Amino acid sequence: xxxRNEHSKAxxxxxxxxxxxxxxxxxxxEKLSVRKVAERIGYTPGMLYHVFACLDELIxxxxxxxxxxxxxxxxxxxxxxxAEALQAMAGQYLAMAREEPHLWQLVFMHRMPQAVAVPAWxxxxxxxxxxLVEEQMARLSAQRDAAAVHLAARTLWSSVHGIxxxxxxxxxxxxxxxxxxxxxxxxxxxYLTSWARDRDQERVHGEDA
Amino acid sequence: xxxRNEHSKAxxxxxxxxxxxxxxxxxxxEKLSVRKVAERIGYTPGMLYHVFACLDELIxxxxxxxxxxxxxxxxxxxxxxxAEALQAMAGQYLAMAREEPHLWQLVFMHRMPQAVAVPAWxxxxxxxxxxLVEEQMARLSAQRDAAAVHLAARTLWSSVHGIxxxxxxxxxxxxxxxxxxxxxxxxxxxYLTSWARDRDQERVHGEDA
DNA sequence: CTCTCTGTTGAACGATGTTCAGCTGTAGTG
DNA sequence: CACTACAGCTGAACATCGTTCAACAGAGAG
Numbered sequence: 001x002x003x004r005n006e007h008s009k010a011x012x013x014x015x016x017x018x019x020x021x022x023x024x025x026x027x028x029x030e031k032l033s034v035r036k037v038a039e040r041i042g043y044t045p046g047m048l049y050h051v052f053a054c055l056d057e058l059i060x061x062x063x064x065x066x067x068x069x070x071x072x073x074x075x076x077x078x079x080x081x082x083a084e085a086l087q088a089m090a091g092q093y094l095a096m097a098r099e100e101p102h103l104w105q106l107v108f109m110h111r112m113p114q115a116v117a118v119p120a121w122x123x124x125x126x127x128x129x130x131x132l133v134e135e136q137m138a139r140l141s142a143q144r145d146a147a148a149v150h151l152a153a154r155t156l157w158s159s160v161h162g163i164x165x166x167x168x169x170x171x172x173x174x175x176x177x178x179x180x181x182x183x184x185x186x187x188x189x190x191y192l193t194s195w196a197r198d199r200d201q202e203r204v205h206g207e208d209a
Numbered sequence: 210x211x212x213r214n215e216h217s218k219a220x221x222x223x224x225x226x227x228x229x230x231x232x233x234x235x236x237x238x239e240k241l242s243v244r245k246v247a248e249r250i251g252y253t254p255g256m257l258y259h260v261f262a263c264l265d266e267l268i269x270x271x272x273x274x275x276x277x278x279x280x281x282x283x284x285x286x287x288x289x290x291x292a293e294a295l296q297a298m299a300g301q302y303l304a305m306a307r308e309e310p311h312l313w314q315l316v317f318m319h320r321m322p323q324a325v326a327v328p329a330w331x332x333x334x335x336x337x338x339x340x341l342v343e344e345q346m347a348r349l350s351a352q353r354d355a356a357a358v359h360l361a362a363r364t365l366w367s368s369v370h371g372i373x374x375x376x377x378x379x380x381x382x383x384x385x386x387x388x389x390x391x392x393x394x395x396x397x398x399x400y401l402t403s404w405a406r407d408r409d410q411e412r413v414h415g416e417d418a
Numbered sequence: 419c420t421c422t423c424t425g426t427t428g429a430a431c432g433a434t435g436t437t438c439a440g441c442t443g444t445a446g447t448g
Numbered sequence: 449c450a451c452t453a454c455a456g457c458t459g460a461a462c463a464t465c466g467t468t469c470a471a472c473a474g475a476g477a478g
Contacts, residue, residue: 183363193403194398195399
């Protein structure tokens with residue numbers, strides 16, 4: 001039974017990643033297991049450890065594909081005028097989260113085991129997401145310095161993230177329906193309106209009205 | 210060895226919840242297990258199932274205490290002028306997340322098993338958090354209708370949540386340091402500035418600049 | 419045709435959440 | 449004070465999990 005040589009190492013990786021995504025998309029992240037992945041691609045669990053260091057690495061690769069999908073859709077929106085582009089990007093984030101809630105739950109919930117750093121190839125993806133937002137913020141207010149754009153982009157995108165997480169996990173349905181799309185629009189509209197107007201915001205702290 | 214009767218059911222619950230919080234605070238959420246909780250309070254794992262339905266219920270109670278702590282600190286801030294109050298509330302959120310990162314990770318990461326609803330007594334807590342924010346938003350713009358306040362409060366607090374989650378999980382340290390306090394201040398300042406000014410925002414969608 | 423090497427297996431390990439028959443102390447009854 | 453009945457708790461068991469690794473078997477080289 002050993003030494004089948006039906007697939008190359010690269011093929012096995014691709015197969016395994018696809019299996020992870022299929023299992024999670026169909027049955028949710030909590031049903032994912034090494035054994036189920038192996039069974040789905042017709043191998044034994046042990047094999048996966050010749051191709052991935054551990055389950056976390058496999059999950060990270062599956063999540064990278066999800067992020068790549070978002071990156072693509074965000075890039076498609078980046079040609080619009082900045083405020084519209086950011087609205088569209090956030091809309092794509094929410095749309096993807098609604099289309100494949102389980103795959104996004106996998107992205108959100110996954111944590112590296114105890115102080116083990118996220119690999120560079122993965123950080124590069126999340127970095128790119130922020131960069132796309134930064135680009136639009138810079139277009140919106142050209143005279144702002146890089147640090148201000150950096151801060152504002154992270155602020156805005158973390159906020160979009162927060163709304164999307166709670167939406168995907170149905171933690172907003174408490175006490176009446178909420179329209180997540182309206183929340184994202186409200187967030188971006190108001191944040192950008194004030195941010196673009198006010199050039200010295202980084203020195204302003206919350207005093208009084 | 211059976212039938213010790215040293216503690217009442219209520220005492221056992223309190224002991225177990227405290228044990229969960231101690232284990233998580235010391236070693237992180239991933240080190241939590243029914244067996245460790247039982248060992249810490251000098252009982253066997255089986256006992257816990259006479260007092261809680263499952264591990265998730267125990268975790269939910271531990272998380273409720275964390276939320277209660279935040280509620281208290283937020284309530285203390287609610288006497289300030291609205292904009293300051295919201296800044297202070299968000300500051301408390303971040304402060305608590307930094308003081309007890311592991312306990313907050315437990316709050317953030319916990320999911321109910323597959324479409325099982327969060328119990329009412331827990332939803333009440335998260336509802337209260339939103340309500341405290343709503344109150345301040347209402348104070349800020351009295352002529353806004355309830356639906357607009359509802360939406361804005363959820364938008365703002367979900368955003369605060371997003372920034373705090375990413376801060377606790379160190380997912381913002383990608384490509385240079387970020388000051389989460391500055392992010393929260395920026396978010397609240399700009400969102401409120403525009404929201405309080407613009408009374409017809411709910412009909413405004415992201416058109417062009 | 420044989421040897422070597424390597425891809426793959428399958429069994430094992432320790433850990434997890436959860437269940438439950440059964441034991442053993444405590445409380446109530448006579 | 450003895451006895452019974454019940455309830456609190458145990459401890460072993462089950463199924464599952466990620467991970468490891470000795471051993472095997474098939475492909476390619478000679």
